[in-house]
Amino acid sequence: MSQAAENKYSPKKLIKTFVFAAILFWVGILPTLILSGGRYVIGSDYNAQMIPFSMHYYELFHNGMPEFDWKMDMGMGTVPGFSFYNLFGPYTLLSLIFPAAFMPYLITLLNGIKFGVMALGAHLYSARYVKKADTAFICGMLYAFSGFMVTNLIFHFIDIISLFPLVMFCFDRLLYERRGVAFAIMLAVTGMTNYYTFFSICVFLLLYFMVKLFCKEIKIDAKLFSMLALETLCGVLMTAVVLLPAVMSLKGNNRAGDLIFDHNLLAYEESGTVLRIIQSLFLPPEQGCGLFFSQFELNFSTCTLFIPLFGIIGAASEFLHNRKSWYSRLMAICAVIAVVPLLNSAFSAFNAHYYARWFFMPILIMVMMTGRYTEDFENREIKTGIKIWFGAVAMFIAYAVYLILSTETYKDYVSLYTGVLSYALICAGALYVIRYRDNKRLNAKNLSRIVCGFCAGILLFNTVSVSATMLWEDADMESLINYNDGIAPDTEDDSEFYRVIADVTRLTESTNVPLYWGYPQMELFNSCVPAETTDFYSKLDQVREQGAVSKYDEQYSLYSLTSVKYDILCNVPNQGGVEVEPEHVKMLRKGFELKNVCGHYVIYENTNFVPMGFAYDYYLPETDFPDVVDDGTYDSDEITRRENLCMKALMLTEEQINKYSGIMQKLPDDLAGDTSYETYVKDCQARRERAAYEFVPDEKGFTSKINAVKDELVFYSVPWNDGFTAYVDGNETEIEKVFGGLCAVFVPKGDHTVRFDYSTPGLRTGMKISICASSVLVVYTMCCIVFGVRRRKGKK
Incomplete structure (x- = not known):
């Protein structure tokens, strides 16, 4: 490794990148911190999920990690319920060493650390492709404060996004230097953090590898192929303890199972999708407000590619300068993927919901390309690009004026329009000045200072604009x-x-x-x-x-x-x-x-509360519950009637009716027709009279005691799950799936104890797979160390 290369990777440079990014983050969110009393609140998913989930994680870990969590909806397995939300991610684990009282402030501290790690990883990755340490620093800052990262700050995905550049750095070390182990470990860490984004990363890594192979950037041989196969397999299988339970839990979820193949595969149904992507190349993000293209899915799909100061100019210039390079071809492929729904959905396992949450991966490449561009300023003509940028902003200004004047809704966003468009104009103007008016004094160090200013500026603008539109006057209330x-x-x-x-x-x-x-x-x-x-x-x-x-x-x-x-x-x-x-x-x-x-x-x-575990006299077949016709109208009376019937009769399948018709009767038509509120009150009283007199939940399920007046099916509003095993007085019994997804068990006449034991489906199998994969990786690591020592001795 050359002296220049060593300088790019020096601990001093890396610490500087990490510290600067963390400090710039805290500076950027300072207005909200002041308004909310030091506890960062920003709205949307951040308030709804990141804050309460982080607090809940702490409780779960310190209570021995219960296998079944009763606080989540009607109850669900802890691992499948929260593995999507970074339950086993490094930042969550780090937070566990602090007292619970620190959590409201620790969440903010950890976000700064995430931005530091993000910048550090981008620095490490880009250092291979740029010449100077200061350029690698610039790349780290631009990645951490790109429009995508600023937008995703409200989502829990920011945890795994911060780790992605480190995955790429380790992958490159394996490809170019045959330095193993680290790649497998980073795969496992990211997979344990968030399985959804992990899948996207795996898809991108495959694409990245194939492009480099096609462009002859790397040469594959038996040794490299074996190392890649073994590390990829170990890294993925080490996540089985989290991944397997999650997949088994979600396999029937209507949101996860809605695939794109029933939709338009070649063109987006939402007219503004491609335009929103183009907008993001020239304008900073506006945090889900839909200033120009307001389709709901676009507002939270994070389809933004904006890079502070440079916008698309740096990456586009490098693309045109080196069109046959592996990174230019990779960006061309990514552009095609982004505008074709079927290809875009490949990063979400072909889910029908539109997401552009994989954009952080091509952004890393764009940032590296921008870094290469800054090292060749004097040989690049960017006037044409600047003119295009100004022209695009001018078009958006005209469109903003039209929306404000013609639509009442957009009049509240005048300040936000002004901020977004002004920031873009300042970036374009500053880039022109830097290139054509100040290049005599410009060097990588001075440019890095300018970049830091624009990075802090984009986050500060985002903080102020979000506060202004969501909680500027209510930040303290949100905190309370x-x-x-x-x-x-x-x-x-x-x-x-x-x-x-x-x-x-x-x-x-x-x-x-x-x-x-x-x-x-x-x-x-x-x-x-x-x-x-x-x-x-x-x-x-x-x-x-x-x-x-x-x-x-x-x-x-x-x-x-x-x-x-x-x-x-x-x-x-x-x-x-x-x-x-x-x-x-x-x-x-x-x-x-x-x-x-x-x-x-x-x-x-x-006042009509009914305790857990109660019996019915009547049943109704699923087909006898009234349908609510989805014709665009809304009939609350029909919905009330349908739900009130649930307090009269147990919803059973034909097979269950044949099994239990001897102990239950079909609900008579006259009773089925009376769904008034007064009758509902009486039905609730009847259910209370037939309810369990004791219901005790615990970390493995629940124990219920009931005095049955006759042989009956006892209903529990707990999601039916393969992981449950039911016992009546210690004797295993079948759990019936009623109301389409909840539980009931047969209890004979008399006083009985019902016990439900929960074992997370796939957890123990996944644990065994993870342990085996980890063992293989340990052996592989020892072999790498031994062969590395021998190789160094041989060179001497």
Whole structure:
């Protein structure tokens, strides 16, 4: 390795990159930190998932990692439920060494570390392809503060994105220098962090390798092929302990199973998709506001490619300068993939939902190309590119004026339009000045300082603009809603097991706050609910994707069916703890009454609460439940009728009816036709009278005691799962799947104990696979060390 190369990788340079990126991040979010009292809140998924999930992870680990988590929706396995959300990622594990009281502030600290790691990895990767250490530093900063990273700050994907450049660095070391082990370890670390993005990375690595092979950038031989095969296999299989349970849990999830093959494969159905990508080449991101192309899926698909200061100019110049290079050809392929739906979906296992969350991978290559461009400033003509940039911004200015004048909605975004377009103009103007007016004093060190300023600027602009549109005046309230000054709303009820709903979504996006209050929460915002949970909602003609938020104000029977006892509402007029006035209560559900006021929260009790585990006299075939016709209209009465029937009769399949018709009767037509609220109240009372007198959940399932008045099917609102084994008085019994996805067991007449034991499907098999793969990697590592020592001795 040359002296220049050694300088690019020197610890001093690498530490500088890490520290600068972390500090610039904290500077960029400073306005929100000041407004929110030092606890970073930004809105959207960050408040709804990252904050409460991070707090919940801490509790899970310090409670011995229960196999079944009762706080998540109607309950789900801990590993499949949270492995999508970085449960076993390095940043989550790092947070466990700190006291719980640090968590609200530690989340912010860890985000700065993530940006530092991101920049460090990009520095290491780019150093192979650029000449100077300062250029590698620039690449690190540009990657960490690219539009994609700034936008994804609100999503949990930022954890694995920060690790990706290190994966690429280790992959290159294996390809060029035959230096093994590190690549396998990084594959395993990323796979344990987030399996969805891990799949995307594997697809990109294959494409990256094939392009380099085709361009004769690397030469494959038996040794390299063996090392690649072994390390890839070990790295992937080491994630089996997380990956296998997750796949088994999601295999029937309607969101995961909706594939693209029923859609247009060659052209996007959303007209603005390609235009949104083009926009991102010239304008900084606007954090899901949809300033120019407002389709909902585009707002949160993170299809942005913006690079601070340089935009597309640097990468485009290098592309034109070296068209036959491996990186230019790779970028051409990525461009084709991005505009063809079928190819784009390959990074999401051909899922029908549009995502561009793989863009962080080509951005790394674009940043490296931009770095090479900066080292050849004097030989590049960029006036044409600058003119195109100014022209594109001018077109967007005209379009913004049109939208503001013609559409009422966009008038609230004048300041945001001004900020986005001004930043783009400043970048284009600064790049022109740097290239043509100041090149005598320009060197890599001075350029790196300018780049740092623009990197801090894009995050600072994003922070201010998001605060202005989402929570500028309410940042402190968002912080209070998430943390409630450390006070958990107290229902003052320890008599039995119950669930809660937390309608904080009426005022904020912090849906999952009850996770660290200690209450099982019915309306969890989680993309990875079990397939059986989504099946249950489908039987009620509802769509359960990320969240299970009720459709209308008077939805009430679903909560009795699932043993929801309290509705916890954050009410702005009650911030001082004063008594709640009726006019301040929004969306109060039928049958819920005011019980308690705690800090910023108001607690309402379900007067029609039914405990877990109850029996029915009647059944109804699935086909007898009324259908809600999806013709674009909305009939709340039909939805109410369908849900109220669930409190009258158990929904069974034909096979189950044949098995249990001797102990249950079909619901008579006259009873089926009476779905009034008054009758619903009586039905709830009837279910309470036939309910278990004890229900005790634990980390492995639950124990229930019931005195059955006759032979009967006892219903539990727990998602049916292959991992459950049921016992009645110690004797194993079959678990019936009722209501399309929930559980019921046969209990004979008399006093009996019902026990459900849960074992995560695929966890133990995955653990064995991971241990075997890790063992192989240990042996492989020892062999690499031995052969490395021998090789060095031979050279001497």
